[in-house]
Amino acid sequence: MFVGFKMLQDFATVTPQTLVKDAQKKLEEDKLWMLLVVDEAGELVGYVPKEDIAGALPGVVKAMERLGETVFLDKLTIEDILRRDIRKISPEAEVEAAADMMHEMNLAGLAVVDGAGVILGYVNRDAMLDVLVEEMGFREGGCRITVDVEDKTGVLYEAAGVIANMKLSIISSSTFFKGERRLIVLRVATEDAAPVETALRERGFKLVEPQDFQGNWN
Numbered sequence: 001m002f003v004g005f006k007m008l009q010d011f012a013t014v015t016p017q018t019l020v021k022d023a024q025k026k027l028e029e030d031k032l033w034m035l036l037v038v039d040e041a042g043e044l045v046g047y048v049p050k051e052d053i054a055g056a057l058p059g060v061v062k063a064m065e066r067l068g069e070t071v072f073l074d075k076l077t078i079e080d081i082l083r084r085d086i087r088k089i090s091p092e093a094e095v096e097a098a099a100d101m102m103h104e105m106n107l108a109g110l111a112v113v114d115g116a117g118v119i120l121g122y123v124n125r126d127a128m129l130d131v132l133v134e135e136m137g138f139r140e141g142g143c144r145i146t147v148d149v150e151d152k153t154g155v156l157y158e159a160a161g162v163i164a165n166m167k168l169s170i171i172s173s174s175t176f177f178k179g180e181r182r183l184i185v186l187r188v189a190t191e192d193a194a195p196v197e198t199a200l201r202e203r204g205f206k207l208v209e210p211q212d213f214q215g216n217w218n
Helices: 020-030 050-067 069-073 095-105 125-135 155-165 194-202 210-217
Strands: 034-038 044-049 109-113 119-124 143-150 170-178 181-188 206-208
Touching: 020 034, 020 050, 034 119, 044 050, 044 109, 095 109, 095 125, 119 125, 143 155, 143 194, 155 170, 155 181, 155 194, 194 206
Parallel strands: none
Antiparallel strands: 034 044, 109 119, 143 181, 143 206, 170 181
């Protein structure tokens, strides 16, 4: 999966010349937490989060008292408060790379830009969660089966072969480390998991359920 497939293309932008009072209105009307800032050529130059705009408001009040409302509000622009340290990623990047960058840097999102720096979209944590749900096949129905296996070559192929021999389709498959072993999570296109579980056990696979791990979270 590439970032370009999951980026949000319906996003709000402002320019450095946008008045802060207008940016605040846009945030409130569209219920946004940040605005991307682009120049006249459409190139991304930074961003301004909701808290920065809110933080500027006390200054607005004081300035109104000193200078008068019209004078100050007509001069305070996004350029005065924008942040230029926004992280960027290309649409060709793997979505896992975007998720890892966001996790490591504690970011809420990344701007997606082309080779010229022109913004194409935005990918946020909601998009990452949607990828997780999609890759795990949650919306596709079927039955979820979890197998505890030794971390060795060919084990996923063997488990998939058992299911293929039953003429059933695998909706999704994922693997997760659990110590030195792996958990294989399969979502199978069937309403009755019992026959699949029986076949896997007959081939020597260890199936696990949430109750098998209660000691880990009690």
